[in-house]
Amino acid sequence: MxxxxxxxxxxxxxxxxxxxxxxxxxxxxxxxxxxxxxxxxxxxxxxxxxxxxxxxxxxxxxxxxxxxxxxxxxxxxxxxxxxxTATVAYPKNYFSKWCDLMPSRGSFTVLSSTSDLGNETRCVGLRSNLNQ
Structure with a gap:
């Protein structure tokens, strides 16, 4: 194919x-x-x-x-x-603290950085609260 x-x-x-x-x-x-x-x-x-x-x-x-x-x-x-689970070099502490603030369902936060090659890397945290 x-x-x-x-x-x-x-x-x-x-x-x-x-x-x-x-x-x-x-x-x-x-x-x-x-x-x-x-x-x-x-x-x-x-x-x-x-x-x-x-x-x-x-x-x-x-x-x-x-x-x-x-x-x-x-x-x-x-x-x-x-x-x-593979959180090496991932901003886990930041997202844990953000979740502790109990944002409403559907809320999100975005972190970004620029690589050595000039590309932007984004890390998005989404609060789903599916069990609430």
């Missing part, structure tokens, strides 16, 4: 092959000495899109600030994902 302009997903079968190939084989591949498995998987699978200005949309398993930084620096791509 030919890829369209908007087709930039990584098939689950490809990711399964990465995880099932074996540690020795994985460690011999590009980026393996520098990063963890998640970062390596995203970088290797997205490298043919390098410089295309596309956005990688990741689920929570791959939504790490570390991946965002490497995808931008190494491949010139954008990255979006929902951070739930």
């Amino acid at each position: 030919p890829r369209s302009e908007t087709d930039s997903w990584i098939p689950q079968q490809t990711l399964d092959n990465i995880w099932n190939e074996g540690q020795a084989r994985q460690r011999s591949k590009q980026y393996a000495c520098e990063y963890g498995e998640g970062t390596v998987a995203v970088l290797r699978q997205a490298k043919h899109y390098g410089g295309a200005g596309r956005t990688i949309v990741a689920d929570t398993a791959f939504a790490l600030v570390k991946i965002l930084v490497q995808v931008e620096q190494r491949l010139g791509l954008y990255f979006m994902g929902i951070v739930k």
Whole structure:
């Protein structure tokens, strides 16, 4: 099936092959000495899109600030994902304090910074209060 302009997903079968190939084989591949498995998987699978200005949309398993930084620096791509547990370099304390203020449902706050390459990175906190 030919890829369209908007087709930039990584098939689950490809990711399964990465995880099932074996540690020795994985460690011999590009980026393996520098990063963890998640970062390596995203970088290797997205490298043919390098410089295309596309956005990688990741689920929570791959939504790490570390991946965002490497995808931008190494491949010139954008990255979006929902951070739930991988909070290294994520402003968790700020968002925890903001949530303690009990903003109303639907309220949000946005933090932004500019990368070394001049791209703006945004971190959005949304208060859902679904249980209230």
